[in-house]
Amino acid sequence: MENKVYSKMFGWLFVGLLITFASGYYLSLNELLLMKVLSIGFIPMIIIELVVALLMGFRISKMSPTTAKVCYIIYSIITGITFSTIFLTFEMGSIIVIFLITALLFGLLAVYGYITKKDITKIGNMLFVALLAIIIISIINIFLKSSSIELGIAIISILIFMGYVIYDMHNIKYLVNSLDEDKAAVYGAFQLYLDFINMFIRLLEIFGKKDD
Numbered sequence: 001m002e003n004k005v006y007s008k009m010f011g012w013l014f015v016g017l018l019i020t021f022a023s024g025y026y027l028s029l030n031e032l033l034l035m036k037v038l039s040i041g042f043i044p045m046i047i048i049e050l051v052v053a054l055l056m057g058f059r060i061s062k063m064s065p066t067t068a069k070v071c072y073i074i075y076s077i078i079t080g081i082t083f084s085t086i087f088l089t090f091e092m093g094s095i096i097v098i099f100l101i102t103a104l105l106f107g108l109l110a111v112y113g114y115i116t117k118k119d120i121t122k123i124g125n126m127l128f129v130a131l132l133a134i135i136i137i138s139i140i141n142i143f144l145k146s147s148s149i150e151l152g153i154a155i156i157s158i159l160i161f162m163g164y165v166i167y168d169m170h171n172i173k174y175l176v177n178s179l180d181e182d183k184a185a186v187y188g189a190f191q192l193y194l195d196f197i198n199m200f201i202r203l204l205e206i207f208g209k210k211d212d
Helices: 002-029 029-036 044-059 065-089 092-115 122-145 147-180 181-207
Strands: none
Touching: 002 029, 002 065, 002 147, 002 181, 029 044, 029 065, 044 065, 044 181, 065 181, 092 147, 092 181, 122 147, 147 181
């Protein structure tokens, strides 16, 4: 059963990333549609993302598999809308290179998380505390506008989500015991999706070439 969950999980991870990048790229090519969508405002979209993430995190055990899949797809679409600005800001070649680097790094970390025999469940709390600290510092830096702090946030965020890839890959073994196969696969994919997207964004911030 565990192997089936992993195969389904990576299938859903691929679907989520495909939806996000395809919808973001499509919107970037349709300026009128993009303006209409963005007129909704980023705050409502962030709230929707937050609500979906909280539902997935705290209600996954009570959700039906279909509801979990719908929530995951909605989250992927909303993220795709925000990703449209990335395609307008950075060179396409740079986006592709950073995506491939992220995929390679993600793959290596995922393999380690899968094969390691170490009990790494305890690092989840440390990663969560570190993530909260980064969020707080990011909010403070909105007012400080320090490029040095911004670079430090990006670097530390990459390290945090690298740790999360290993943790989430390892943790799926325990999810199988508490969730049914479909929900475990979707929830695992959602967690890995968040890790991949955040690693990609931070790597793009540091190494991406902006479009002139």
